[in-house]
Amino acid sequence: MVAQSLSSLLQRATIDDHEEVLQSCNETLAKSKNDIHAQHIKVIALLKLDRFEDALRVLEAGGDALKKRAGLEHAYALYKCAKLEEALDTVARSDAGRGASHLEAQVSYRAEQFRRAAEIYEKLSQSSSPEDNDLSINSWATDAQLQWKGEAEYVRHERPSREDLESFETAYNAACLNIAKGALAQGEVLLNRAKNICQTSEDLSPEDRAAELLPISIQYLYVLIRQGKTEEAEALLKEISVEDIQELSTKKVACNNIVLARQTAVNPFVLYKALHETPEAINNDRLFDFQQNALLGNSHAVDLLVQKYDGMIRSTAKALSKSPCPSAEASTNRLSVYNAAGYARGETGQKALKQILPVLERRPKDLGLLLTVVQLYVNAGNTTSAIIAVERSLRSLEESISEADQDARFNPGLLSVLVALYQREGRKLQIQSTLAQAAAYWRKKPEPPASLLRAAATSLLHSDDRSDLATAGDLFRFLYQQDSNDRMAIAGYVASQATLDYSQVESQLDRLPEISDLVAEIDVSALESAGIAPSASSAAAAAAAFAGARKRSAADKEGRATKRVRKSRLPENYDADKKPDPERWLPLRDRSSYRPKGRKNKQRAADRTQGGVVTEKAEESPAPQQQKSGGGGGNAKKNKKKGKR
Known part of the structure; x- marks a missing residue:
């Protein structure tokens, strides 16, 4: 009886008749409450009607048996209710085959696990299927998100093919990838193509065409603003109707870009009101992290413009209290920067440091706050x-027993800042010790981060020290084990061990390229003429050659013509045949021909003569005399005239 009613139910069901299917399921379940077939169909009908929470309630009421039977539907309902972790766990246990893989990739994309989504799409693309076009579209979108998230090494697409440019969805996603890379001009070209294809598509109804053109135009507006094309941006605003945008996330991005395109920043209070008019997006309609961070930054920036310093401090402090500390997340550290800006109250330089440094003393593990202080010091040339500020915070982290604190202590980004500061002051030993400690950890x-290990080994x-060279060799060997194609690791290992034990690296020399091959296409003359400094040896040789060219022998000097002197520079009664007095530059009394006149002058001359007779009177030196406050000596007192007392 149940099977007959179910069969008749399926015969009456059509793709547009989900309400009737739901009604028939309810009638069947009223007679047989535990009819799992009817429960399953009811879940499908509710999903078709976008009643996802009702579908979850039916699944919970049906128990484990229904959840196992409708595993794919259960995962999809969880996904639409923004329960992403549960959805991933459920779809992983589902045996729905290719459909489950599609759903897992979709949920991973929404959960911002883009690397996993890219892996699934690549695996699905290995076998041809009717959904190849959809896979291409989704794969391009995933790569764009990877680029925006800063994981460019996992991006698989480089340049769109001819087939990719035949679909406006693929062209649009390829444009987003280029925009994420910073190639705005190429992104603009691809957006134009996507827009043209969408406008001329015969497969879309006028309503669908308008809905598809909206996100393209909003992204186009962003590109024009970034390129400074204000006139074109203002013209594009006429094509964007914010009221027609159904998705709150898209509407929020559109409002932000429209406000900035209209340049309302001349009045910060008008800008503040405009940026806070759109409600927040929720559930699966919410913004991705990189979008949310950008809009949150705009919101905090306009708060500072309207001088809401105390509100900035309270709101950012509340958000920071919910985040782990220390944290290497960009969003968390950005909050710390705005929190510091609130304390600075619009000041910069030393005045800002005076307000922020007490906060850093209370929160030495706040990396965002620390980097703000470092930036202010560097700007001031200090x-x-x-x-000192970085080292103090690192000591606070080092004294902690928390594993998270230790990870932050040796965070590659934080250490790169410290190494850059050391380089400014030429502290090579500190650089080596810092990188060596981090590599050991x-x-x-x-x-382990390969970039940090490579930097430590190179340093x-x-x-x-032979022990340092041995450590460098171990690090390069470890890097080679992780990637056998890493030529830098091989070269570094050879360089570190060649002076310690040449026999160990002799077999590795054949794997390194010849020096002649590396410099075969280098034009040394062109480099030098372009301003490249020569090596020390060649510079020394050139200097020696130049000095030799300047030297002349005595014969060369004699052979040179005598320089002609003007008559106006010659003294009176000048005789060219008469040899000039070689002592003419000496004072008269220092010349050998000088003869003093008179007894006193003769005595002085004799006293100045070297090798002359020295008398005892001349040897006596004058005794120091203590000046008397009364002035004058005994004779002065005798000769002093009597005056009135």
Whole structure:
């Protein structure tokens, strides 16, 4: 009886008749409450009607048996209700085959697990299927998100093919990837193509065409603003109707770009009101992290423009209290920057530091706050104080037993800031020790950052300590084990071990390219003429050659013509045949021909003569005399005339 009613139910069902299917399911379940077939069809009908929460309630009421039977539907309902972690767990246990893979990729994309989504789409693309076009569209979108998230090394697409440019969806996603890379001009070209294809598509109704053109125009507006094309941006505003945008996330982005395009920033209070008119998007309609961070930054910036300093401090402090500290997340550290800006109250330089430094003393583990202080010190030219601030915070992290604090202590980004500061002051030993400690710490972790290990190993190569060279060799060997195609790791290993044990690296020399091959296409003359400084040896040789060219022998000097002197510069009664007196430059009394006149002058001349007779009177030196306050000596008192008392 149940099977007959179910069969008749399915015969009456059509794609546009989900309400009737739901009504028939309810009638069947009223007679047989545990009819799992009817429950399953009811869940599908509710999903078709976008009643996702009602579908979840039916699934919960049906128990594990219904959830197992309708695993794919259960995961989809969880996804639409923004329960992404539960949806991923459910779809992973589902045996729905290719459909489950599509849903897992979609949920991973919404959960911003873009690397996992890209892996699934690549696996699905290995076998041809009717949904190849959809896979291409979604794969391009995933790569754009990877680029925006800063994981460019996992991006698979580089340049769109001819087939990709035949679909406006693929062209649009390819434009987004170029925009994320910063190639705005190329992104503008692809957006134009996507717009033209969409406008001329015969497969879209006028309503669908208008709905598809809206996000393209909003993205186009962003590109024009970034390129400074204000006139074109103002013309494009006429094509965008914010009231027609159904998705709150798209509407919020559109309002932000429209406000900026209209240049309402001349009045910060008008700008503040305009940016806060659109309500927040929720559930699966919410913004991605990189979008949310940008809009949140705009909101905080306009708060500062209208001098809401105390409100800025309270709101950012509340958000920071919900985040782990220390944190390497960009969004968390950005909040710390705005929190510091609230304390600075519009001031910069030393005045801002005076307000922010007490806050850093209370929160030494706040990395965003620390970087703000470092930036202010560097702008003021005070590198030493910036180094002291970083080292003080690192000591606070080092004293903690928390694993998260230790990860932050050796965070590659934070250490790169410290190394850059050390380089400004030429502290090579501190750079080596800092990188060596970080490398020793991260080698114990399952996924150590290769960039930090490479920097540490390269720095240790410049050390004269054999133990440092051995450590560099171990690091380069570890990098080679992680990537056998890493030529830098091979070269570094050879360089570190060549002076320690040449026999260990002799077999690796064949894997390195010949020097002649590396410099084969280099034009040395062109480099030098372009301003490249020569090496020390060649510069020394050139200097020696130049000095030799300036030297002349005595014969060359004699052979040169005598320089002609003007008559106006010659003295009176000048005789060219008479040899000039060689002592003419000396004072008269210092010349050998000088003969003093008179007894006193003769005595002085004799006293000045070297090698003359020295008398005892001349040897006596004058005794120091103590000046008397009364002035004058005994004779002065005798000769003093009597005056009135």
